[in-house]
Amino acid sequence: MGTHVLVPIDGSxxxxxxxxxxxxxxxxATITTVHVVDPMEGVYSDYGGGGYYxxxxxxxxxxxxxxxxxQARDRADDAGSLETTALETAVETGxxxxTILEFAAENDVDHIVMGSHGRSGVARVLLGSVAETVARRAPVPVTIVR
Structure with a gap:
């Protein structure tokens, strides 16, 4: 069985x-793209403690x-890699x-390649860093691309 690479994509x-x-x-390799939908997508609040979905x-x-x-399939096809590389796509919510870490563990991923917005300082502290969290907790190698 060949290498399985996971690439989280958000359109950035x-x-x-x-x-x-x-x-x-x-x-x-087998490359799987995963787009993670925030579970709060679609939740609105009335600022009074209620809200609706x-x-x-x-x-x-x-x-x-x-x-x-x-779009990922089209990019891979344009690069001419679909002849030798299997491309799978997934959309997960969480x-x-x-969710990226769970997907990697549950799908026998060998490597994660992901982008980073490159935030630093206060922006990273306030907004968090998905790439940093994945890199620290992943049981497989992680390549972060900027």
Whole structure:
């Protein structure tokens, strides 16, 4: 069985750089893209402690994830790598870093290649870093592309 590489994609230039890196450096592997939908996508608050859930908003986020998977397939095809590399796509819902780590563990991933926005200082502390969390907790090698 060949190498299985996981590439989280969110549509940002950084995630596409990671995808392109994986495609060009893991010829012959199975590459799986995963788009993680925030479980709060579609939840709105009235600031009074209540709130409501709009399922259509969540569904649109899932559809966007599927569209990103198709864009990945087109990019890989344009690079001519689909002849030797298997490309799979997935859309998952959950907290981003945890969902990436769980997906990797449950799907026998050998390597994770992901983009980083390169935030530092206060921005990283306030916003967190998905790439950093994945790199620290992953049971497999992680390549972070900027």
């Amino acid at each position: 230039p950084h995630s596409w750089a990671a995808f392109d890196h994986a495609v060009s450096n893991h010829d012959g 709009d399922a259509q908003t969540h569904d649109r986020a899932v559809e966007r994830g599927k569209a990103l998977g198709e 907290p981003t870093a945890r």
